[in-house]
Amino acid sequence: MGEEAGKQSGPDLGLGIPEADLAEGGLLVGHVGDEPVLLARRGAEVFAIGAVCSHYGGPLGEGLLVDETIRCPWHHACFSLRTGEVLRAPALNPVACWRIDRRDGAIYVSDKLEIAPRPATPAAAGARRAVVIVGGGAAADAAADALRREGYSGALTMFSADDSAPYDRPNLSKGFLAGSAPEDWLPLRSRRHYEKRGIDLRLGARVVAIDAKAQIARLADGAQHSYDGLLLATGAEPVRLTIPGADLPHVRMLRSLADCRELVARAQSARRAVVIGASFIGLEAAAALRARKVEVEVVGPDAIPMERILGPEVGRFIRKLHEEEGVVFHLGTTATAIDGRFVELKNGEKLEADLVLVGVGVRPAVGLAEAAGLAVDRGVLVDEYLATSAPNIFAAGDIARWPDAFTGERIRIEHFIVAERQGRTAARNILGHRERFDAVPFFWTEQYDLTISYVGHAEGWDNVEIDGSIEARDCALSYRRAGKTLAVATINRDIESLRAELEFEGAKASR
Numbered sequence: 001m002g003e004e005a006g007k008q009s010g011p012d013l014g015l016g017i018p019e020a021d022l023a024e025g026g027l028l029v030g031h032v033g034d035e036p037v038l039l040a041r042r043g044a045e046v047f048a049i050g051a052v053c054s055h056y057g058g059p060l061g062e063g064l065l066v067d068e069t070i071r072c073p074w075h076h077a078c079f080s081l082r083t084g085e086v087l088r089a090p091a092l093n094p095v096a097c098w099r100i101d102r103r104d105g106a107i108y109v110s111d112k113l114e115i116a117p118r119p120a121t122p123a124a125a126g127a128r129r130a131v132v133i134v135g136g137g138a139a140a141d142a143a144a145d146a147l148r149r150e151g152y153s154g155a156l157t158m159f160s161a162d163d164s165a166p167y168d169r170p171n172l173s174k175g176f177l178a179g180s181a182p183e184d185w186l187p188l189r190s191r192r193h194y195e196k197r198g199i200d201l202r203l204g205a206r207v208v209a210i211d212a213k214a215q216i217a218r219l220a221d222g223a224q225h226s227y228d229g230l231l232l233a234t235g236a237e238p239v240r241l242t243i244p245g246a247d248l249p250h251v252r253m254l255r256s257l258a259d260c261r262e263l264v265a266r267a268q269s270a271r272r273a274v275v276i277g278a279s280f281i282g283l284e285a286a287a288a289l290r291a292r293k294v295e296v297e298v299v300g301p302d303a304i305p306m307e308r309i310l311g312p313e314v315g316r317f318i319r320k321l322h323e324e325e326g327v328v329f330h331l332g333t334t335a336t337a338i339d340g341r342f343v344e345l346k347n348g349e350k351l352e353a354d355l356v357l358v359g360v361g362v363r364p365a366v367g368l369a370e371a372a373g374l375a376v377d378r379g380v381l382v383d384e385y386l387a388t389s390a391p392n393i394f395a396a397g398d399i400a401r402w403p404d405a406f407t408g409e410r411i412r413i414e415h416f417i418v419a420e421r422q423g424r425t426a427a428r429n430i431l432g433h434r435e436r437f438d439a440v441p442f443f444w445t446e447q448y449d450l451t452i453s454y455v456g457h458a459e460g461w462d463n464v465e466i467d468g469s470i471e472a473r474d475c476a477l478s479y480r481r482a483g484k485t486l487a488v489a490t491i492n493r494d495i496e497s498l499r500a501e502l503e504f505e506g507a508k509a510s511r
């Protein structure tokens, strides 16, 4: 994934800083040579780690110190201050740990430390001999990595229907579609990573059936693969329109890298695009197409875009933002037909388009699970350990519906980071750790230069409290039901988003 180089700022930590400059619970960013280093004080101890998040270069010095960890303000990755290791997605790689000397009332940082990998736990070592992962997205990738990190040394095969190795799907509707992120930012890992860790990544390999009794996965080419532990991480599939013309070649969807490559190719010559669907993917794609100077019209059934997720105030603000960028909305209506030149709407309007992007939501890809006899109800049903109703089969990511530790309700969430964190927990549970999945959900959206972060999960609320100003892009919105805050959305208040996450964690712990 693309990383931004950290800028050299703050004091030269090689020359030392007075102890008094780093208060208890304080963070201080300086540098050693060209490398930015973060100092953190926790009680009597001082830690020094790389100051730049390994996921898109977030500034860890503006993050939140929690016990012996630091959380990144941009996408809530979490690192150990003691070892630099990643404790929570979306970061995939550790940050460096630095040597500290404290003498004569000053703190000096000298060089990077070699940190030995955590030893495998005995439970992990012999728990399974053949693990199969079905899927090649966020959850699958995180699970494969975690299995090896936990010391699992048996066979590990990842079957992915996709032709590309796991990639940063959220970037597809943002930088990559807009042309600001090159394709080489997208892979989550190098091919070498999978080889080195003994992860047998099979691309273009669709699993067509699972025999849960015999513990066999069957592939589209007829091959069979035995397992003693299986993770289902088949993600979601875009909902297809069934209106006349929906299968014309200029009518596209956006789920995979291949979809996005095709869109990018078409956007290069397209003049007018119609985006059908005014939720996250539709609106992010609209912004990305505007960056390519394509005229964009957006069609959506609701009166205010994204109202159901973020409330009317944010929805109106987002609409205005898009309109200022030249997007034309057709709301409260739907598309009824498409031909080579026009998209026809229910209200009788006809919109000219040489590119049509359909973003009307996704459905969890539960076909395999259903056919295998697993309990399925609007997602694959899993318990708090992400175990399905079948022995030795776990599920994670967009397909999984699990009991939420915060509300007690069963939820299914389509967030990249949730999928990664579930992948990791499922991997640990495949190895017998019995770890509850209780991470607080987090996602973000980027449209033009606006980023909204959202922590928690509110499917419905009776009150939204707005602190600050949406217009001024400086606000926190709390979504409440029966007096209980279920989610917090923020604009340019990253630290508040992190604090809200921490509060949700505390609330959950004391439930």
Ligand SMILES: Cc1cc2nc3c(=O)[nH]c(=O)nc-3n(C[C@H](O)[C@H](O)[C@H](O)COP(=O)(O)OP(=O)(O)OC[C@H]3O[C@@H](n4cnc5c(N)ncnc54)[C@H](O)[C@@H]3O)c2cc1C
Pocket: 134, 135, 136, 137, 138, 139, 140, 159, 160, 161, 162, 169, 170, 171, 172, 173, 205, 206, 207, 208, 233, 234, 235, 236, 254, 255, 256, 281, 365, 368, 396, 397, 398, 399, 413, 414, 415, 416, 417, 419, 442, 443, 444, 445, 446
């Ligand atoms: C364009 C776009 C932008 C997004 N932006 C954001 C964002 O900004 N923030 C956010 O939080 N979330 C975002 N999301 C959602 C996020 O990407 C998903 O929640 C996440 O990818 C889910 O991970 P997953 O592993 O469950 O599924 P996926 O990432 O969808 O992976 C599923 C994998 O399973 C494979 N597969 C399916 N069936 C089979 C089979 N039978 N055999 C073998 N392989 C199979 C697929 O090919 C795929 O590789 C976005 C999604 C899209 C499409």
